[in-house]
Amino acid sequence: MKKLLLIILMFNGIIAKAQHDPSDQIFSFNWEIIGGVEFKMVKNNQSYAKFTPEIKSHANRTFELEGYIVPIKDGMKQTKFMLSTLPINQCFFCGQNGVPIMVMVVLNEPVKFTYEPIKVRGTLKLSEANVMDAPPITLVNGKAL
Numbered sequence: 003m004k005k006l007l008l009i010i011l012m013f014n015g016i017i018a019k020a021q022h023d024p025s026d027q028i029f030s031f032n033w034e035i036i037g038g039v040e041f042k043m044v045k046n047n048q049s050y051a052k053f054t055p056e057i058k059s060h061a062n063r064t065f066e067l068e069g070y071i072v073p074i075k076d077g078m079k080q081t082k083f084m085l086s087t088l089p090i091n092q093c094f095f096c097g098q099n100g101v102p103i104m105v106m107v108v109l110n111e112p113v114k115f116t117y118e119p120i121k122v123r124g125t126l127k128l129s130e131a132n133v134m135d136a137p138p139i140t141l142v143n144g145k146a147l
Contacts, residue, residue, distance in 0.1 A: 028087045028119060032067050035060065036139060037103050051138035053128055065126035065141060067105060068119050079112035085141070089117055106137035113146040121147040 038054040053061075072084040084104045107122050124144030129136045 026089055028069055030068060032065065033069075033087055033103060036067075036105060039138065041133065041138075047132075047134050049133045050130060051128070051133060053130075053138075057126075057128065057139075060126050061128045063126060064123060066121065066123045066147070067141065068121045069105075070117070070119055071113075071115055072104065073115060078115050080115055081109045081112045083107055084137075085120075085122065089119075106140040107144050108140065108142045109144040109146060111145070123147055 035054075035057050039057060040052045041049050042052055043049050067085055069085040069087055070089040071080060072086050072090050073080055074083055083106075085107045086104045107124065109122065109124075113120065122141060122144050124141035127140045127142050129138050129140070131138075
């Protein structure tokens with residue numbers, strides 16, 4: 003997971019000169035549920051998700067999101083990636099909003115990488131582990147729609 007975070011941060015540095023186009027950002031009720039999660043820093047590189055009752059009510063149930071693929075491995079076909087509300091060619095650190103909301107997605111069948119938004123459906127899993135060790139929110143057994 004530390005490698006994943008490092009890769010994402012390094013990639014963000016490479017694309018930091020891109021312009022942010024607010025019209026590309028995806029908004030939905032389900033992203034609002036995800037966005038309600040807060041993070042509590044405990045000590046040296048330890049941060050834990052604080053889940054709202056609303057997101058907990060969706061845990062271990064089918065959940066659908068539309069977003070942009072942020073690959074964590076090379077390749078044109080992806081089965082495990084981050085899903086973001088912003089495309090990867092936009093600056094994640096523009097303005098004052100910081101890093102966009104992201105969710106780990108694990109698909110049963112690979113999907114071809116695209117810069118266009120995709121819809122995915124899977125089982126929503128929540129992790130209370132240190133976010134440096136495991137993603138706090140994951141869609142598993144996913145399917146691209």
